[in-house]
Amino acid sequence: MNWSTINNRTFLSALLPLLIMLGLLLGSGCSRPPQLAAVPAQIARNEASATPTVLLPTAVPSHTATPTATASQTPASTETQTAVAPPPTLTAYATMIPTTEPTATPGPEVEPTPQSTPSAWPTVNPAWLVRPPAELDLSRTHLWFARPVDGNNNPSAPYRFGMTYNQQLSPHRGVDIANDLGTPVVAVGAGTVFYADEDIETLFGPKPDFYGRVVVVEMADKWEGHTIYTLYGHLESVSVTAGQPVNAGDVVGMVGNSGVALGPHLHFEVRQDDPHSYESVRNPELWYQPYAGRGVLAGRLIDGNGVFLPGMRVNLDCSDGTPRTVETYWDQYTAPDDILVENFVISDLPMGTCRVWAETPGGLVQQSIEILPGELSGVVLQLRP
Numbered sequence: 169m170n171w172s173t174i175n176n177r178t179f180l181s182a183l184l185p186l187l188i189m190l191g192l193l194l195g196s197g198c199s200r201p202p203q204l205a206a207v208p209a210q211i212a213r214n215e216a217s218a219t220p221t222v223l224l225p226t227a228v229p230s231h232t233a234t235p236t237a238t239a240s241q242t243p244a245s246t247e248t249q250t251a252v253a254p255p256p257t258l259t260a261y262a263t264m265i266p267t268t269e270p271t272a273t274p275g276p277e278v279e280p281t282p283q284s285t286p287s288a289w290p291t292v293n294p295a296w297l298v299r300p301p302a303e304l305d306l307s308r309t310h311l312w313f314a315r316p317v318d319g320n321n322n323p324s325a326p327y328r329f330g331m332t333y334n335q336q337l338s339p340h341r342g343v344d345i346a347n348d349l350g351t352p353v354v355a356v357g358a359g360t361v362f363y364a365d366e367d368i369e370t371l372f373g374p375k376p377d378f379y380g381r382v383v384v385v386e387m388a389d390k391w392e393g394h395t396i397y398t399l400y401g402h403l404e405s406v407s408v409t410a411g412q413p414v415n416a417g418d419v420v421g422m423v424g425n426s427g428v429a430l431g432p433h434l435h436f437e438v439r440q441d442d443p444h445s446y447e448s449v450r451n452p453e454l455w456y457q458p459y460a461g462r463g464v465l466a467g468r469l470i471d472g473n474g475v476f477l478p479g480m481r482v483n484l485d486c487s488d489g490t491p492r493t494v495e496t497y498w499d500q501y502t503a504p505d506d507i508l509v510e511n512f513v514i515s516d517l518p519m520g521t522c523r524v525w526a527e528t529p530g531g532l533v534q535q536s537i538e539i540l541p542g543e544l545s546g547v548v549l550q551l552r553p
């Protein structure tokens with residue numbers, strides 16, 4: 169992959185959703201928690217048990233699953249964070265937009281539901297509302313899977329899992345990975361094809377023809393007793409049939425823009441237990457391996473009572489000097505991992521120390537965290553009770 173290819177793809181990844189602002193709503197303000205004094209909270213990370221030359225994570229899950237990926241991809245030189253600025257016409261678009269479902273050239277995933285105000289999170293499981301500000305349990309992490317494209321594998325930075333593309337799209341249920349039409353999409357691990365067709369009558373999203381041609385793979389390995397599915401959406405064509413066994417790297421289809429997508433990209437999801445439920449998604453960046461030499465960070469941004477702060481920007485200053493941001497999950501429909509109970513994840517971080525900080529209504533919270541190659545680190549950012 170050369171520089172121009174990377175940059176073109178990066179540009180495409182950032183620009184595509186902006187081209188399709190129809191039906192999208194701008195936020196009108198956010199309900200915020202009470203003013204609280206900031207204080208650093210506990211920091212938790214896994215121990216440096218792996219040598220830098222080991223690509224597979226040493227935090228092997230507690231069950232019988234074995235990593236199937238090799239993390240052979242190299243990181244792109246230009247990350248998608250660098251090209252997120254919206255065009256100047258954005259506001260004009262937004263004021264023209266009706267609140268109804270779009271009728272033409274919809275974006276990557278445009279739902280007919282307003283979403284731009286963070287909701288009290290979560291509302292579905294009160295037990296999650298108050299979590300002790302304990303260390304994250306990193307002992308049963310994932311990072312099993314390979315990357316899903318034989319091509320660019322950088323997820324769109326402003327539209328990571330649970331994010332809203334600067335309050336212009338519904339909270340994202342997966343990651344978007346821009347590539348040229350026809351780029352091979354590959355299974356991220358061993359499994360059996362559960363579905364491979366258009367989602368016209370069999371639904372996986374909020375409405376028919378949402379993902380277009382879609383492949384769903386039931387993964388061979390279970391996690392904590394749960395069945396895990398991976399979903400590959402908006403394909404130009406499918407290369408497999410239901411019931412067919414696949415292994416990591418097997419081509420399951422080609423990158424396309426079928427369904428609710430304007431430009432060619434792969435929408436990749438991880439689902440737990442219910443392959444059809446749009447609400448069974450989990451953050452894919454917890455599941456596929458980072459690029460060689462890179463690590464993954466999962467975290468919680470919570471108030472003094474342990475309640476998640478939704479839709480808040482988290483900033484990272486890492487060893488390579490590239491500024492990064494990620495936002496906490498905006499609503500309860502992008503569920504956290506059962507064990508981590510995180511509300512943000514960002515992958516492919518350079519090894520070394522990252523300062524992680526957020527300006528919240530209750531003040532600045534920050535932590536330093538060590539990123540280890542091929543491993544998951546965790547951080548808790550909590551306001552003073």
Ligand SMILES: [Zn+2]
Nearest residue numbers: 277343344435
């Ligand atoms: Zn998507």
